[in-house]
Amino acid sequence: MSHVQPAGAGTPADAGMPADAGMPADAGMPADADLQEIVGEVWSSYLDPEGLHPLLPADPAKAKFDAMSAVSITGSWHGHVMFACTEKAARNVAAAFLAMDPSEVSDEDVADVLGELANIVGGNVKSMLPNGCFLSLPHVVLSQDTSTHWPGVDRMAVLSGTWQGESVTVSMWKQRDGGTPQ
Amino acid sequence: MKILIADDSRVMRQIVTRTLRQAGFGDHDLVEAADGRQAYELVTKESPDLVISDWNMPEMTGVEVLRRLRASGNGVKFGFVTSECTPEMQQQAKEAGALFFIIKPFTAERFDEVFSPILG
Numbered sequence: 001m002s003h004v005q006p007a008g009a010g011t012p013a014d015a016g017m018p019a020d021a022g023m024p025a026d027a028g029m030p031a032d033a034d035l036q037e038i039v040g041e042v043w044s045s046y047l048d049p050e051g052l053h054p055l056l057p058a059d060p061a062k063a064k065f066d067a068m069s070a071v072s073i074t075g076s077w078h079g080h081v082m083f084a085c086t087e088k089a090a091r092n093v094a095a096a097f098l099a100m101d102p103s104e105v106s107d108e109d110v111a112d113v114l115g116e117l118a119n120i121v122g123g124n125v126k127s128m129l130p131n132g133c134f135l136s137l138p139h140v141v142l143s144q145d146t147s148t149h150w151p152g153v154d155r156m157a158v159l160s161g162t163w164q165g166e167s168v169t170v171s172m173w174k175q176r177d178g179g180t181p182q
Numbered sequence: 183m184k185i186l187i188a189d190d191s192r193v194m195r196q197i198v199t200r201t202l203r204q205a206g207f208g209d210h211d212l213v214e215a216a217d218g219r220q221a222y223e224l225v226t227k228e229s230p231d232l233v234i235s236d237w238n239m240p241e242m243t244g245v246e247v248l249r250r251l252r253a254s255g256n257g258v259k260f261g262f263v264t265s266e267c268t269p270e271m272q273q274q275a276k277e278a279g280a281l282f283f284i285i286k287p288f289t290a291e292r293f294d295e296v297f298s299p300i301l302g
Contacts, residue, residue, distance in 0.1 A: 045287035097193055116193045120286045123265025
């Protein structure tokens with residue numbers, strides 16, 4: 001997979017993250033650099049408009065999360081776009097989106113904001129896919145000590161980082177041909 | 183002027199409202215709709231000067247709202263704010279009579295660029 005270049009204000013200067021070894025190449029399909037560009041826009045628009053709290057690159061293998069939102073894409077392409085972060089980062093994301101203090105943010109606020117974030121990233125990803133794709137409603141999980149499984153998919157792009165000291169990951173998962181388990 | 187913000191996401195309606203304020207359009211009257219049908223009804227009831235609409239909404243999509251308004255002879259200034267942007271969508275929007283197409287995420291600068299000529 002390609003080395004990722006900076007995409008603009010609020011994005012990491014270098015996020016040369018390893019992709020999963022042995023992943024089939026998807027020529028012309030969204031990759032790490034595309035996710036980075038989309039996520040960079042989200043950060044510069046809503047999460048770090050002043051350029052004070054950039055998303056710093058981190059190893060996806062060490063990413064932690066207990067809050068997750070995802071949208072599914074179906075039609076001419078099948079897969080998921082997922083946003084995952086720690087509960088504290090989720091509150092900070094919600095606070096930034098809603099212009100509130102993190103201490104005032106409710107669980108409903110967090111769920112709504114994480115869902116909207118997945119919808120924004122997913123919508124932008126969909127624009128890069130072949131015609132005839134549909135975006136699902138977002139699905140949000142806010143829970144600690146829960147293990148999340150995505151059967152029958154392979155990760156094809158990932159952006160992992162640390163934001164204000166907390167783990168944040170955005171990833172794109174493609175359904176295997178036929179969707180059958182390995 | 184009166185502006186109708188149509189989006190099924192409460193968060194996005196808040197962000198659009200805040201971004202309008204940041205772009206210097208905070209003095210206008212704002213009305214909100216949470217789905218396409220409500221947007222259509224509020225346009226006919228409230229007669230806004232401008233509609234800022236999401237594309238994908240329950241009941242009626244944004245472009246369906248616009249087409250129905252135009253079919254009924256309503257020429258309200260109307261445009262889209264959406265996270266999806268394909269050439270086909272932009273073509274549909276243009277053909278239906280949309281004035282603008284803003285992609286999420288957006289900035290106050292983008293709002294200023296688009297809405298200054300419309301709102302003055």
